[in-house]
Amino acid sequence: MRDSFKHLTHKMASLRVMVGVKRVIDYAVKIRVKPDKTGVVTEGVKHSMNPFDEIAVEEAVRLKEKKIAKEIIAVSCGPKQSQETLRTALAMGVDRAVHVEVTGKDYEGLGPLQVSKILAKLAQEEDVSLVILGKQAIDDDCNQTGQMLASYLDWPQATFASEVNLDDGHLKVVREIDGGLETVRVKMPCVVTADLRLNEPRYATLPNIMKAKKKPLVKKTAADLGVELAPRIEVLKVEDPPVREAGQKVDDVQDLVAKLKDAGRLG
Template sequence: MMPCLMHSASGSPCPKEEWERSPRASSPSSRSSLAASMTTLLLLQVRVKPDKTGVVTDGVKHSMNPFCEIAVEEAVRLKEKKLVSEVVAVSCGPQQCQETIRTALAMGADRGLHVEVPAKEYESLSPFQVSKILAALAKKEGINLLLLGKQAIDDDCNQTGQMTAAFLDWPQGTFASQVTLDGDWLKVEREVDGGLETVRLKLPAVVTADLRLNEPRYATLPNIMKAKKKKIEVVKPSDLGVELTPRVKIVSVEDPPQRQAGVKVETVEDLVAKLKESGRI
C-alpha cells in the first residue's frame, strides 16, 4: 500500500486527543483488516506455487491499493487547499513499486520515496516491519501528517496505520470518511459499527482512509508525463535502522478444497432428510 507523508503548513508536536460521538442510521463500517502501506498485487487468477510457499506473482503488474489511492487523493486535495506544503508518496518493495509511486506522482504527489526491499524479503514483509519503516521515515522527513489506506485488499489486515501511530506515539484517526484540517488540529469523522464517531486530533497524527472519504481522480496524460520527471528517492530499510527479520513463518499455502455441487429439494421434509443423511443434524 502506499502512504502519503505530508508536511503541514503549520505543524505542532504534542499528541492530544478529544472526541465526540454522533450516531447515524447508516451501514456499519466494512471488515477491519490490513491498512497495509505497501503495493498490492492484483491477481486475475491466484495460483499456489509448486513448493506451497506462497502464490505465483511472476509477470503480475503492481497496482495501487484502492484505499491507498483514496489516501493519495485526500493528501493532494489538502495541498490544493494550501493546507499542506508537500505530499510525499511512499512504497515498500521491489523495483516494480516505482510504477505505483509514479501513479501517485501523476495524481499530484510532489515526490516519491521507494523503500527498496528485495523480492524474496518482500514476500515475508509484514505490517510490523512496514510500520517501523514508516515511523522512521516520518521522523527523518519531519512529517506531521501521515495518511494511509485503511487496509490492503490481498490479506485484508488492518494493522499498519495503528502500529505506525504506536511507534511514533501519535494520535490516530482510522476508517476516516471525512478529514478537516484546521491549523494544528485535525477533525476526523470515522465509521464505526454504531454510526459515525468524530475524533479531534492534535498534529502530528496518523489517519487511515475509508471508501467514503473521496473519489480519486484519474491521472491525465499531461500529468503522467510530468510524473516521469519527478524525483523518486530510493532508500533501504537498513538506511533507516530497520531490520526485516520475519516475525511470522508461512508453513504452507494450500488451494481451497473443491466445492461440492449443491442439491435441490422440493419440501422441508426432503431438506431435513438430506441434512440427516449428510450428518449435519
C-alpha cells in the first residue's frame, strides 16, 4: 500500500501544466471605437493580462506549491508586446514561456479556433497533462478556446471551474452552472477553464519580476507549428452600444401601469 502511494505521489509530482495567457486592453480602460468603425482603438492604450488568465496562472502555481505539478509553461499568441504578459506570468511563478508571434492582419483575424489549434500543438509538443485557461477573454467574451482545445486533443474538459482538487489521479472540479454548482471528476490529461471564484491571483513582487527576466522565453510562429491562421470570420462593422434613454419617475404602481400601457408595453 505504501509503495502504491509513493508511486502515485511521484506520478502526480511529475505533472506538467500549460497555461494560456492573453494580452487584452486593461479592464479599467474605457473602450473607444475607431472612427472608421473597423475595430476599437488599441494604440497608446494600456494592456494587461486577461483577468481570467491570471486566475488560471495562479491555480497552476498553487498546484506546483502543493508539489502536485513539476513544471508550468505559459503560452501567449500575439505581437511582440505579448512577451510583457508572459513576463508577468513568469513573475507570478511560471517556469518558462512560449511566445507564438502573430502580427498584422493575422493578429486582427486571430480567434479561438486558431488559438486552440496552436495550443493543441504545443500541448502535444510539451507533453503536458493539464491545460488551464481562463474561461473567456474580456475583449471578445467568446468562451470557446478551452472547449475547442479539448476537442482537438480529444481530452476531457471541466469548464467554469470554481474549485479544483486532486482525487486519486483524477481532477475533481466544482464548476459554476446556471442552476448553481456541479461537481465533475475528469481523467487526466484534461483541459480546465477558470471561473472568477476559483482563486484570487497574487501580485508579482519586484524580486520575482527581476527573476522573471532570466527565465526562458522561446519564440515560435504558427508556421512552426503547422497551423493555418486564415480567419473564418469577417468583421463588417464595430459600433458603440446605443445610448441608454433617460428613465421616468412614477408616483405609484397605478401610474407605472398607465405609462407602460401608453408606451404599448402592456396589453
